[in-house]
Amino acid sequence: MRKIVNKSKGITVCVVLCFALLFSAHHAFAADVYSFGVVPQFEQRKLHAIWKPIIDELEKRTGLHFNLVTTLQIQDFEKEFIAGKLDFVYMNPYHILKAADVQGYIPLVRDKVLLRGIVVTRKDSPIKNVSELNGKEVAFPSPNAIGACMLVRAELERRYNVKVVPLYVKTHSYVYLNVAKDLTVAGGGVEKTLQEPDQSIRDSLRILYTTTSFPPHPVAALPRVPKEVREKVRRAFI
Incomplete structure (x- = not known):
């Protein structure tokens, strides 16, 4: 009987040690x-x-x-x-x-x-000056996109007294797509991200306005x- 008990204790210790080692290994890997x-x-x-x-x-x-x-x-x-x-x-x-x-x-x-924010329109858009955007719906990635939205809107209001109606479309890609598809008259982005869409989208857009530079x-x-x-x-x- 004593041998059986000792054997059971030995098995229990081994199982506990195995679990401890597995947990330790998993924790080390996860860390x-x-x-x-x-x-x-x-x-x-x-x-x-x-x-x-x-x-x-x-x-x-x-x-x-x-x-x-x-x-x-x-x-x-x-x-x-x-x-x-x-x-x-x-x-x-x-x-x-x-x-x-x-x-x-x-x-x-x-x-x-350094980066610069931009406002883009379609190449065939009749809009030639940012003052023509006043009161118009303009696409932006998000309210907190510093170059594509915050800086663009601040400069338009401060320098040209232009207030636009923002349409937040989640990403820079969707901004350019919205403008290319003529869903909005203009959109805010960053020079660097304008290089990323498909060539057909890039070819359909032109830069209407460029902001001052800001840190990347x-x-x-x-x-x-x-x-x-x-x-x-x-x-x-x-």
Whole structure:
């Protein structure tokens, strides 16, 4: 009887140890995977085509593992980083300030090339001056898109006393598509993102207005990400 009891105890100990090892291994693996959120300037297929190679290269350079996180709408992306669900983020300077206030996101690196907001119309549009947009419906990605919406609207109002009726269509891609399909008379975007739509869409548009330059989108990290990991990512982007 004693042998049976001892044997049972031995089996129990082995089972407990196995579960402990499995949990430890799973925890260690999970801790090495970092979420990397990207502001949805484009529709998801395009976003993945642009960012998947970047994430793959980042993994090679750092030896770390990343999970690329994208959302359908900029508003959904905002909810994710405000809730602190994203370890690393690529987003505009306005979002960085907002994220720093609520979660303390730390900027790591940004592109050196300044960006400029734009207003586009169809090439065959009769509109030749931004003053003609007053009271018109204009497409924008989201209210908090700093170059494509905030800066554009601020400059139109301040410099030309032009107030437009905003139509928020979720991404830069949809802005250009709306204008190309003549669903809105104009749309706000950024010079850099105008290079991404299909050639047929680009060929149908022209730039009506260009804003002053503003800083590009930075990559930032949550304070909970270890300092050595943040440094690896920073160096990989340089």
